[in-house]
Amino acid sequence: MPGTFFGIEIGRTGLAAAQIGQDVTGHNIANSGTEGYTVESAHQETLAYNKPSSRDTLVSVPLGSGVIVNQVLRARDQFLDAQVRDASSATGLQSSQRDALKQVGAAFGEPSNTGLNATLGKFFTSFHDLANNPEDLGVRAATIQKGDGLARVFQGIQQSLGAIGKSLSDQAKTDVQTINDYGSQIAALNSTIRQDSASGQSPNDLLDRRDLLVDKLAALANISTHNNSDGTVSIAIGSSDLVVGKDAYAVTLTGLTAGGDLKDGALAGVTAAQSQVAVYQGQLNSLAASVVSQVNAVHSTGVGLDGTTTGLSFFTAMAGSEASTIAVNSVLQTHPEDVAAAAAPTLPALVGAPGDGSNATLLADIENKTVTTAGDPLQNTTILDFYKQTVADAGGRAASAGTASASAGASLTQLTQQRSSVTGVVTDTEMVNMMKYQRAYQASARVVQTMDDMLGTLMTGLFSGR
Amino acid sequence: MRITDSLRYGGLQTNIETSLDNLNTVQSQISTGKKLTAFSDDPAGASQSVALHSALIDNTQYSRDSDSAKAYLSATDSALSSATALIQKGRQIAVQGANSDHTPESFAALSSQVDGIVSQLTQIANADLHGKYLFAGTNTKTAPYDAAQNFTGNSSSVSATLGPNYTLALSTTGSTAFGPAFTALKSLKTDLAAGNVAAISADIAGADKALAAVSTARATTGAKIVEVDAVTQRLTRSAGEYNDAVSKIEDVDLATAFVQLQSAQNVYQASLSTTAKAFQYSLADFLH
Numbered sequence A: 001m002p003g004t005f006f007g008i009e010i011g012r013t014g015l016a017a018a019q020i021g022q023d024v025t026g027h028n029i030a031n032s033g034t035e036g037y038t039v040e041s042a043h044q045e046t047l048a049y050n051k052p053s054s055r056d057t058l059v060s061v062p063l064g065s066g067v068i069v070n071q072v073l074r075a076r077d078q079f080l081d082a083q084v085r086d087a088s089s090a091t092g093l094q095s096s097q098r099d100a101l102k103q104v105g106a107a108f109g110e111p112s113n114t115g116l117n118a119t120l121g122k123f124f125t126s127f128h129d130l131a132n133n134p135e136d137l138g139v140r141a142a143t144i145q146k147g148d149g150l151a152r153v154f155q156g157i158q159q160s161l162g163a164i165g166k167s168l169s170d171q172a173k174t175d176v177q178t179i180n181d182y183g184s185q186i187a188a189l190n191s192t193i194r195q196d197s198a199s200g201q202s203p204n205d206l207l208d209r210r211d212l213l214v215d216k217l218a219a220l221a222n223i224s225t226h227n228n229s230d231g232t233v234s235i236a237i238g239s240s241d242l243v244v245g246k247d248a249y250a251v252t253l254t255g256l257t258a259g260g261d262l263k264d265g266a267l268a269g270v271t272a273a274q275s276q277v278a279v280y281q282g283q284l285n286s287l288a289a290s291v292v293s294q295v296n297a298v299h300s301t302g303v304g305l306d307g308t309t310t311g312l313s314f315f316t317a318m319a320g321s322e323a324s325t326i327a328v329n330s331v332l333q334t335h336p337e338d339v340a341a342a343a344a345p346t347l348p349a350l351v352g353a354p355g356d357g358s359n360a361t362l363l364a365d366i367e368n369k370t371v372t373t374a375g376d377p378l379q380n381t382t383i384l385d386f387y388k389q390t391v392a393d394a395g396g397r398a399a400s401a402g403t404a405s406a407s408a409g410a411s412l413t414q415l416t417q418q419r420s421s422v423t424g425v426v427t428d429t430e431m432v433n434m435m436k437y438q439r440a441y442q443a444s445a446r447v448v449q450t451m452d453d454m455l456g457t458l459m460t461g462l463f464s465g466r
Numbered sequence B: 001m002r003i004t005d006s007l008r009y010g011g012l013q014t015n016i017e018t019s020l021d022n023l024n025t026v027q028s029q030i031s032t033g034k035k036l037t038a039f040s041d042d043p044a045g046a047s048q049s050v051a052l053h054s055a056l057i058d059n060t061q062y063s064r065d066s067d068s069a070k071a072y073l074s075a076t077d078s079a080l081s082s083a084t085a086l087i088q089k090g091r092q093i094a095v096q097g098a099n100s101d102h103t104p105e106s107f108a109a110l111s112s113q114v115d116g117i118v119s120q121l122t123q124i125a126n127a128d129l130h131g132k133y134l135f136a137g138t139n140t141k142t143a144p145y146d147a148a149q150n151f152t153g154n155s156s157s158v159s160a161t162l163g164p165n166y167t168l169a170l171s172t173t174g175s176t177a178f179g180p181a182f183t184a185l186k187s188l189k190t191d192l193a194a195g196n197v198a199a200i201s202a203d204i205a206g207a208d209k210a211l212a213a214v215s216t217a218r219a220t221t222g223a224k225i226v227e228v229d230a231v232t233q234r235l236t237r238s239a240g241e242y243n244d245a246v247s248k249i250e251d252v253d254l255a256t257a258f259v260q261l262q263s264a265q266n267v268y269q270a271s272l273s274t275t276a277k278a279f280q281y282s283l284a285d286f287l288h
Helices: A006-030 A078-108 A116-132 A137-198 A202-221 A251-260 A265-299 A332-335 A360-369 A383-423 A427-464 B004-034 B045-098 B104-125 B172-194 B197-250 B254-278
Strands: A040-046 A067-074 A224-226 A233-237 A241-243 B157-163 B168-171
Touching: A006 A040, A006 A360, A006 A427, A040 A360, A067 B045, A078 A137, A078 A202, A078 A224, A078 A383, A078 B172, A116 A137, A116 A251, A116 A360, A116 A383, A116 B045, A116 B157, A137 A202, A137 A233, A137 A241, A137 A251, A137 A332, A202 A224, A202 A265, A202 B172, A233 B104, A251 A265, A251 A360, A265 A360, A265 A383, A360 A383, A383 B004, A383 B045, B004 B254, B045 B104, B045 B157, B045 B172, B045 B197, B104 B172, B172 B197
Parallel strands: none
Antiparallel strands: A040 A067, A224 A233, A233 A241, B157 B168
C-alpha cells in the first residue's frame, strides 16, 4: 500500500512537469526571432513505479509515481549543419571575389568614351592631326594635351586598383582578426559547456551560441569541426588548429596561405582577389611601360618643328611603376614645337621640313601595330588587344564569380531553409503546446484537489464519528 | 517539413529582395538606355564593344583626315585652275606678238602684260591653306617662289593617312607644275621686249608645254579628290555600321525592356502583398 500522500505527490509532479513545459514554450516563443536559436522541447518521462512490497497484502500491482521532465531537448541536425557551413564557405569565397572584381571593373570603367581604351585611341589618333598639320602649334599643344590625358587615365586606374588592393588587404586583416576572435569565444564556450555537461546539465543556449559562431566562422574560411566526447568542439582550418577543446590558437594570414590551408570562405576569396588585383596592376604597368617605350622609341628618332631638335622622349616614367608615374616630358609641355612630327632629314637635306608629318604618322601607327620587340610584355600583341584582354579577363572573372556566387547563395538559402525547418520555432505549435500544458496543469491541480478531498473524507469521516 | 517562422520570414525576405533587385535592374536599364554598364554584365559583348569603340575612334579620325585632305586637294585644284587660265592668257599674248606687226611700244606693252602674268602666277604658286604653302613640298612654312621665281620648296610630299597602312601623298610639287610656265613666260617676256618674233613663236610651244604640265598636275589632283571622296563615303557608311553594332550590344531594346519591367513590377507587387497577408492570422487570434 503506497503512502498516504502518494496521490498528492503524483499531482505535484504533474504540476511541475506542466510548468516546466510551459516555461520551455515561453522560452521558445521569446526566442522565435533570436539568431541561431534552436527550438527546445521538454522531454517528459514517467517516474519509476514503486515496486510493491511482497508483504503488501492490499496492493500487489506496481503503481506509477508521476512524471518528470528529465531533459530539455534541442532540435538539431548535425548533417544539415555541416552542409550549411560548406555552402556558406562557398558563398563567402565567390561573393567576396565577385565584389572585389566588380570594383576592378569599375576602376577600368569600360566600355565607355572616357576609359583607357577610348583615351588610348584618342591619343594615338591625335598624331594624325599632327601629321596633317605639323606646322600648327595649336595642333601640337592638343597632341600634348591628349598625352597628358592618357597619363592621367593611366595614373587614375592604377590608383583605383591600388586602393582596391589596400582595402582588400585591410579586409583580410579584419577577417583574420574576426576568425581569431570567434576562435577564442568558441574556446571559452567550450570550457563552460564541458563543465556543464560534466555536471549532467544540458547547456542548450550555450550550444546555440557556439553553433552560431561556428556558422559565422564557416562563412569566413573552410573549417573542419570535430565533436569531442566531453561536449567540446575542435575546429581547424586545413591543418591549422584554431580551437582544440578549451584552448584557442591564433591563426595568421601568412600561416594560412603559406601552408595552403585556406581554400574556401570569404577570406580565401579576399586573398584570391588581392592577388588578382596585383596581376591587373602588373598588366596595366606593362601596358604603360610598352606605350612609353614604343612612343619614345619613335618620337626620339624624329625632329621638331625647327628641323633639328631630336632625341627627345615623349613620355617620362619611372621604371617599374610606369602606370602610376607616366607623364608627358616637361620639355615638350613648355615647348610644343619640339614634338617630333617630322622624320629626321635624309641627306642632302640637313634639317627636317616643317610640313613633314611622317614621324607623327609612325607614332599614330603604334596603336595597332603588333609589338615585335623581344622582352616587351606586349610582344606578339598590340596595345589595344593587350588592354582588351586585361579588361575582358577582369570582366569575365567578375561575371563567373557572380554566377558562382548566385548559385552557391541559392543552395545556401535552400539548406538554411531546410535547417530552419528543423531548428526554427513555429509559433502556432507553441500556442498548441501552451494550451496543452495549461490543460495538463489544470488537470494536475484537480488531481491534487481530489486527492486532498479524499484525504479529507478519511480524516473527517473517521474522526467525526467518534 | 515543418514550416517555421524563421523559414517563412527568411523566405519572404529573400523573395522581396530578389524581386526588388530584378525590378531595379530593369528600371536602371530603361532609364540609362544601356543594358551593358559593366564589363561583367556581358564580357563577350563588352569585349566586342571595346573593339568597336576603338574602330569608331579610328574611323572618326580617318574622316577628319580625309576632310582635311579634301580641303588641301581642292585648294590645290583651284590654284592650278587659275594657273591654267593665266598661262592661256600668256599664250594668247605670245600668239598676238608672233602674228601681227608691232611697234616697239606695243611689244613693250605686251611684255609688261606678261610680266604682270608672271607675278600673278607667282602668287598662285605661293598659294596657302591656313598658312601652309601648297606647292612647297614639305617645306610648308616658306613661300616656294621668291620674287625672282626661284623654287625654294622641296619635292617631298605632305601626306594624309586615310586608313590603316593607307597614306595618300597630297602635294603637287611646285617646280613640276609651275617650272615650265615660269620658264616659258619669262622667256616670252624677254623676247617680247626684244621684239624677237621668231623666238616668240618658239615661246608658244613653251607655253603649250607649261599648260600640259599644269594639266597633268590637275588631273593627278582630280584623281586624288575622287579617291578621297570614295574614302569619305566608305568611312561614313562603316561609321553607321559600327554605331549600329555598338548599339546592338550596349543599348536596351525598349520594347523588350518594358515587357520585362511590367513583369518585374508584377512579381514585386505580388511578393509584397503576399508578405503583407502572410502573417495576418495565427492561432493567437482564435484563443480566448
